[in-house]
Structure formats: structure tokens, C-alpha cells
Amino acid sequence: MAVKDNKSNDRKLLNRNLAQMLKGGVIMDVTNAEQAQIAQAAGAVAVMALERVPADIRKEGGVARMSDPKMIAEIQNAVTIPVMAKVRIGHFVEAQILEAIKVDFIDESEVLTPADDAYHIDKTKFATPFVCGARDLGEALRRIAEGASMIRTKGEAGTGNVVEAVKHMRKMRTQIAEVSALPTDQLATYAKEIGAPLELVRQVAKNKALPVVNFAAGGVATPADAALMMQLGADGVFVGSGIFKSSDPKSRAEAIVKAVAYYADPTILAGASYGLGEAMRGVDLDTLTDEQRLAKRGW
Amino acid sequence: MTIGVLGLQGSVAEHIKLIKSVNKKIDAIVVRTIDELATVDGLIIPGGESTTLRILLDEFKLYTPIKARVEAGMPVWGTCAGMILLANRIEGERPYFGLLDIDVKRNAYGRQIDSFVAEGDFAGMYVGMVFIRAPIVTRVGADVEVLAEHEGKAVAVRQGNVLATAFHPELIAKDNRIHKYFCGMVENCK
Numbered sequence: 001m002a003v004k005d006n007k008s009n010d011r012k013l014l015n016r017n018l019a020q021m022l023k024g025g026v027i028m029d030v031t032n033a034e035q036a037q038i039a040q041a042a043g044a045v046a047v048m049a050l051e052r053v054p055a056d057i058r059k060e061g062g063v064a065r066m067s068d069p070k071m072i073a074e075i076q077n078a079v080t081i082p083v084m085a086k087v088r089i090g091h092f093v094e095a096q097i098l099e100a101i102k103v104d105f106i107d108e109s110e111v112l113t114p115a116d117d118a119y120h121i122d123k124t125k126f127a128t129p130f131v132c133g134a135r136d137l138g139e140a141l142r143r144i145a146e147g148a149s150m151i152r153t154k155g156e157a158g159t160g161n162v163v164e165a166v167k168h169m170r171k172m173r174t175q176i177a178e179v180s181a182l183p184t185d186q187l188a189t190y191a192k193e194i195g196a197p198l199e200l201v202r203q204v205a206k207n208k209a210l211p212v213v214n215f216a217a218g219g220v221a222t223p224a225d226a227a228l229m230m231q232l233g234a235d236g237v238f239v240g241s242g243i244f245k246s247s248d249p250k251s252r253a254e255a256i257v258k259a260v261a262y263y264a265d266p267t268i269l270a271g272a273s274y275g276l277g278e279a280m281r282g283v284d285l286d287t288l289t290d291e292q293r294l295a296k297r298g299w
Numbered sequence: 300m301t302i303g304v305l306g307l308q309g310s311v312a313e314h315i316k317l318i319k320s321v322n323k324k325i326d327a328i329v330v331r332t333i334d335e336l337a338t339v340d341g342l343i344i345p346g347g348e349s350t351t352l353r354i355l356l357d358e359f360k361l362y363t364p365i366k367a368r369v370e371a372g373m374p375v376w377g378t379c380a381g382m383i384l385l386a387n388r389i390e391g392e393r394p395y396f397g398l399l400d401i402d403v404k405r406n407a408y409g410r411q412i413d414s415f416v417a418e419g420d421f422a423g424m425y426v427g428m429v430f431i432r433a434p435i436v437t438r439v440g441a442d443v444e445v446l447a448e449h450e451g452k453a454v455a456v457r458q459g460n461v462l463a464t465a466f467h468p469e470l471i472a473k474d475n476r477i478h479k480y481f482c483g484m485v486e487n488c489k
Contacts, residue, residue, distance in 0.1 A: 010415070010416045013416070013429075013470075014411075014414045014415070014416065014429065014431065015411070017414075017429060017431050017467065017470050018411050018414065018431050018432070020309075020310050020313065020346075020470065021309055021310060021346050021347055021348070021379075021380075021431055021432075022309075022347075022348075023308070023309060023310065023311070023312075023347075024306075024307065024308040024309060024311065024347070025308045025309075025347070025348060025351055040350055041354075042354070043350070043351045043354040043355060044351070045308060045347070045348040045351050046348075076410075080350065080405060080406060081348055081350060081351075082348075082410075082411065082432070099412070102409070102410045102411075102412050103410075104410050104411040104412075104432075105411065127412050128411065128412055129411060257351065257354070257355070258355070258358060261307045261308060261331075261355050261359075262331065262359075
């Protein structure tokens with residue numbers, strides 16, 4: 001059967017397909033070539049190149065922007081796995097720059113300071129795939145309509161606290177179940193209520209799944225956190241500050257990779273959790289003000 | 300007949316679905332353990348990241364039992380990362396299973412922006428081919444049959460019970476012909 005129909009449709013599928021290849025894997029935040037090599041040797045399926053991990057962005061404040069292309073290039077040269085990098089919400093020029101240096105995936109991320117308070121990037125204009133954060137089905141489908149090839153929960157990045165990621169993943173699952181059970185004549189109203197395009201809502205109802213891969217992100221710090229997200233239905237896991245802010249990044253990275261591959265096997269999870277040293281310190285979310293909550297960025 | 304899909308990482312569910320669509324009598328299961336491996340008549344090593352797969356294969360002691368089964372005649376099919384793991388030589392790194400007399404170069408077309416789709420003949424069938432950060436076969440051994448080519452390079456090869464494709468038939472959800480071809484290999488060796 002022929003697949004060749006038109007170029008932009010091919011691109012859309014190829015980009016969703018790359019996300020499928022990452023399933024069951026761990027994507028790790030790294031800030032330099034040496035960390036990228038540790039991540040790859042530990043079994044990461046991809047790395048996210050950024051100048052400061054979310055925990056440091058949170059601590060140091062200031063405007064968080066796209067990373068220096070030089071630093072991204074050094075990471076690209078250090079590993080063979082896909083390299084992702086972040087742009088600010090709405091900052092389509094940062095995205096153009098990342099496309100020019102052939103980053104494999106662009107994360108339009110609430111972890112960086114938003115550049116536009118009204119519009120996300122029109123991702124259909126890019127050949128490079130995008131991943132975007134979402135707290136619920138409506139937000140996920142808005143991002144997919146804009147051209148995202150992959151979705152991740154927002155969680156609450158840089159806190160080492162998994163509670164928000166759990167909330168977002170459960171919400172998504174509940175809503176997918178809800179929409180799948182609705183009679184077709186109620187789909188338009190449902191689409192209006194969650195602020196999502198009807199066409200995509202119909203697709204979700206029919207397939208009982210998002211049209212793209214959905215990873216967990218934001219607050220994953222331990223092998224058990226990662227396996228929890230997988231058992232809740234995540235296709236894979238992003239780990240940001242959790243690895244390189246812990247006392248033994250290499251062992252923790254290896255342990256989280258194992259935990260994601262064997263997420264349903266408690267004996268292996270126990271082994272992976274054994275003697276790992278201290279996890280990142282973490283933040284109690286009740287101590288955060290609304291402005292300090294990154295998940296509230298984007299809409 | 301039961302076909303296993305190595306379930307450590309990558310396009311596992313896609314392969315399972317297509318195998319199950321071939322024929323009601325053929326079952327497809329995820330293989331993560333030695334015990335599960337023992338129950339299958341053929342094995343698919345899916346697309347994913349080959350560096351991740353080889354680390355997990357080592358960690359969970361699957362290298363030796365898989366290699367022994369394939370050497371004893373069990374059909375195996377590697378797609379993309381799976382092809383890399385089966386190859387006798389991998390440019391710039393240590394080979395893994397070394398069960399297929401080809402040399403490969405990883406990510407040979409470039410980065411994701413260079414991923415592409417193509418069409419061509421696969422053993423007499425005209426098929427779509429999805430290449431995602433695909434490897435290139437740089438040498439084909441004398442005993443290896445080339446089943447498909449793209450721009451003069453082998454992209455599907457077979458050596459006895461070992462099948463490998465640089466592209467991803469599992470990503471074309473409506474076309475199970477290459478899965479049917481592999482099921483035929485498994486059927487014939489039973």
C-alpha cells in the first residue's frame with residue numbers, strides 16, 4: 001500500500017512516528033555534553049538540552065530562554081540518540097533557530113518564561129516535531145491542532161513532586177474514557193466545553209486514545225515515580241531535575257530506565273530502587289504561590 | 300503459533316496489532332523475560348533506540364537466550380533499531396547479536412528533519428516504507444538476500460531465518476503484508 005500522498009501529511013506522520021519510537025523510554029534533561037553521555041550510557045531514549053534544569057530556574061529566577069545553539073550543538077555531537085531542546089511558549093523565532101540547527105524535537109515549554117501571553121506557536125509551519133505540555137484533554141487537543149506531534153503532562157517541573165503529573169495523567173484518562181462513552185450527537189457540545197476542535201474530539205472518541213504519544217513529565221524523581229506514571233498510562237517519561245540534582249545521577253538514571261521498561265514488575269522496581277542515595281530534595285507544592293506554578297503557563 | 304515482540308522499548312504495540320491482524324490463529328505477545336521468550340515461535344525486535352535496547356537486553360540477561368534461539372533456527376525480524384542489533388558490524392561501535400551478515404551505519408540519513416517516506420518493491424509486493432532516523436546497510440554478505448532497495452541501497456534483507464528492515468512496516472497500520480511475510484517464515488520453520 002502506498003503511503004506517499006503529500007509532503008506536509010508525510011511530515012506530520014513522520015513526526016508522530018518518531019514519538020512512537022520513544023515509547024517505553026526515558027527522556028532526560030541535560031545541561032552539557034558530559035551529562036548527555038551519562039544519560040545515553042544509562043539508556044535514555046533522548047536528551048533534552050537546556051542551560052538550567054527546572055529546579056535551578058525555579059531557584060534562581062530571571063527570564064528563562066532557549067539555550068545557546070553552541071551548547072546544543074556540543075550535545076548533538078556527543079550522543080547518537082535524538083536531541084530535544086526547549087523554546088518559550090509562543091516564541092516562534094527560537095523555534096526557527098532550533099529547526100535551523102536540526103534539533104530532533106522542539107519542546108514548547110512552560111518551564112521557560114512565556115514569550116507570548118495570547119498565542120502558542122503555529123507548529124504546522126515547521127518540519128521539526130514539537131512536544132507540548134497539557135493538563136487535560138482540551139489543552140492536549142488544542143496543542144495537537146496547532147501541530148504538536150507529542151504531548152506530555154505538565155506536572156510541576158523542578159519540584160521533585162509527582163502529584164501534579166499524576167493529576168494531569170488521571171484527568172486525561174478520565175476525559176478520554178468519558179468522550180469514548182458519549183453518543184456521537186453529544187460530541188460537539190463536549191468539544192465546546194473542553195475548548196477543543198470537534199474533529200479531534202471525534203478521533204479520540206473513535207480510537208479511545210489521543211492521536212499522538214503522551215508522556216509523563218514534571219516532578220518525576222524516583223524509579224517508583226516513573227513506574228507510577230507508566231502504570232497510570234503514560235507512554236514514557238521525561239525526567240528533568242530528578243537525575244542531575246540527585247546525589248548519584250548515573251545510578252539514578254540507570255534505575256529509572258529499568259523502572260520504565262519493567263514498570264509492572266515490583267521485584268524489578270525494588271531492585272532498581274535499592275541503595276540509590278538521596279533523591280532531589282523537592283518542594284511541597286502548598287508552599288508555591290500561583291506565580292510560582294509553571295503549569296499555569298499556557299492555555 | 301505465537302509471535303513475540305521484544306517489549307523493552309519502542310514500537311511494540313504497533314507490531315502486536317499488525318501480527319494479530321494477519322490471522323486469527325496467530326497470537327502475538329510482548330516478550331520481556333526468558334520465560335516469555337521460551338513460549339514464542341518467532342521474535343520481532345521493534346524500532347526504538349538501539350542504545351537503550353542493548354543496555355536493557357544486557358541488564359535483563361536476554362542476549363544469550365535470544366542468540367541461542369535464533370542460532371537454533373527461530374525466525375527473528377528486526378526493524379530499524381532491530382536491524383542494527385542483528386547486524387554483524389555497526390560502524391563506530393561494537394556489534395550486538397551479530398546474527399546477520401551485513402554492515403550498518405546508524406542514523407545514516409541524518410537527523411529527524413531528514414526522515415522520509417518512500418515506496419518500493421519488497422519481495423514482489425509494492426509497499427510503503429517509513430524511514431525514521433534510519434540506518435543504511437553499507438555491505439551485504441554473500442549469503443544475504445536483498446528483498447528491498449531504496450536509491451540503490453538495501454533496505455530489507457534476509458539471511459535464512461533472519462529478516463531485517465531499515466524501515467518500519469509497523470507504522471503503516473493498514474498494511475500487514477510484511478507481517479504476513481514474517482508469519483510465513485515462522486510457519487515454514489515449524
